[in-house]
Amino acid sequence: MTPQRVILGLVVLLAAARVAAQEATTNRPTELRERPAAQSSPLATLPARTPVKLLGREGGWSQVDAREQRGWLPTFHLRFAAVLETSSPSSALSVTSMLGMGSRQSPETSKVATLGVRGLTRDQFQSASPDTAALRQLQSYRVPLAEAEAFAQEGGLMAVPVPVPGRGKS
Amino acid sequence: MSHRAALAVLATMALVARPALAQWDVGRILELGKKAAEIGRQAGEANREYSAEEEISLGEGIAAGFLGAVRLHPDERLQRYVNRVGRWLASQTERSELPWTFGVIDNDAINAFAMPGGTVLVSHGLVRRLGNESELAGVLAHEIAHVLQRHQLAAIQSAAGWGAAANVTRIVAEEQISRRGGVAVDVKASLASAGVDLVRDGLFLRPLDRRMEHEADLLGVIISARAGYDPNGLVAVLSMLAQLKPEDAGASLTLSTHPSASERLAELEKTVSAALERYGAQPRLDARFRGAASDTR
Numbered sequence A: 001m002t003p004q005r006v007i008l009g010l011v012v013l014l015a016a017a018r019v020a021a022q023e024a025t026t027n028r029p030t031e032l033r034e035r036p037a038a039q040s041s042p043l044a045t046l047p048a049r050t051p052v053k054l055l056g057r058e059g060g061w062s063q064v065d066a067r068e069q070r071g072w073l074p075t076f077h078l079r080f081a082a083v084l085e086t087s088s089p090s091s092a093l094s095v096t097s098m099l100g101m102g103s104r105q106s107p108e109t110s111k112v113a114t115l116g117v118r119g120l121t122r123d124q125f126q127s128a129s130p131d132t133a134a135l136r137q138l139q140s141y142r143v144p145l146a147e148a149e150a151f152a153q154e155g156g157l158m159a160v161p162v163p164v165p166g167r168g169k170s
Numbered sequence B: 001m002s003h004r005a006a007l008a009v010l011a012t013m014a015l016v017a018r019p020a021l022a023q024w025d026v027g028r029i030l031e032l033g034k035k036a037a038e039i040g041r042q043a044g045e046a047n048r049e050y051s052a053e054e055e056i057s058l059g060e061g062i063a064a065g066f067l068g069a070v071r072l073h074p075d076e077r078l079q080r081y082v083n084r085v086g087r088w089l090a091s092q093t094e095r096s097e098l099p100w101t102f103g104v105i106d107n108d109a110i111n112a113f114a115m116p117g118g119t120v121l122v123s124h125g126l127v128r129r130l131g132n133e134s135e136l137a138g139v140l141a142h143e144i145a146h147v148l149q150r151h152q153l154a155a156i157q158s159a160a161g162w163g164a165a166a167n168v169t170r171i172v173a174e175e176q177i178s179r180r181g182g183v184a185v186d187v188k189a190s191l192a193s194a195g196v197d198l199v200r201d202g203l204f205l206r207p208l209d210r211r212m213e214h215e216a217d218l219l220g221v222i223i224s225a226r227a228g229y230d231p232n233g234l235v236a237v238l239s240m241l242a243q244l245k246p247e248d249a250g251a252s253l254t255l256s257t258h259p260s261a262s263e264r265l266a267e268l269e270k271t272v273s274a275a276l277e278r279y280g281a282q283p284r285l286d287a288r289f290r291g292a293a294s295d296t297r
């Protein structure tokens, strides 16, 4: 793919993303609820593909405005606009080359989002000298297990045996 | 500090002293080289087991290389908090005994990284966009799962033809030979040095196989639930990622090296919706998170 084509493609995607940003639609018929809980009373039944405005999140629930009502939906019942499958045209070239998203990539990885990279670049990694003082600093933050256990207890966190699906208990 | 000097320090740090190198014998070295090449070839195909020590040394090299490029965040209280959450999560896994080390890097992009042997780094940009402790737990548990499943190691082994990865495979092969009575090699130092090379060669710019990402999401949910958190924290984080606009995403290696957030959400619903529902009433700890992660700069 030529650089010009990459830019052109991204400009088109970007235009689409601007329109769709922050919006979502329901991906199935679903109940809009008063509170973020399955037993909370339903305010309305929304058909699939109802556009919603996203306001907040709480665990597996998303707060939305839909059809002039405010309520909560299971996050799994939403389809989010794919805003991240885009990039700004100015960063397109560097990112494309930086992530090696040329023709070498399989279609699977090349459809993964690419964004301009602020702060971490290939150059930065390439020229890095190992920083052993920083590694020691990092390792000094380790906490003993007993401290972590006390911290969990303070927060009311209780260990529960939860098996990995399909693997039995492990 | 020069690269070499730094490596020497690193080697010393990572090292539980090994016997000094046996006397060199040219014939033996040649033979060793041949054997190593042979084993290296096999290792590229088979899924070689690394010892925990090898994994840790390699991971320390990777972490040192990484920290040469990105600074740690100066808020030590936040660093300690993230370590407490992370260590507690890791204690609910079958590799609780690894030297688990968590850190926040001073970078505003949205990133999280796992290194072999139990080092997990998250960016300040990610932490400040999280809403509560269960969301942080979801992120850390996903990264912990990469360590548990040795995903980075598998990626390194399968990257045949990538010089830095081939090097790691060769060093581990040499170690196997030395265990069987060959010349003792300073495998920890070599691995730490190979780890640095991996970072330079773009280890963190290479996406993992998407099956690994989905597995880390699934295990992340299970680990969070075991640790007593609402495991939907990861679902919430993914929905946050799915809503980012290009201008606030600021560029994220995590996002660019992972399948899309929407795809990950769909996969989680398919594989662990029962656990998400069942443990959804466990704590999310909003206040404790705000206390520790409120912006301190």
Ligand SMILES: [Zn+2]
Pocket: B142, B146, B213, B216, B258
């Ligand atoms: Zn991942």
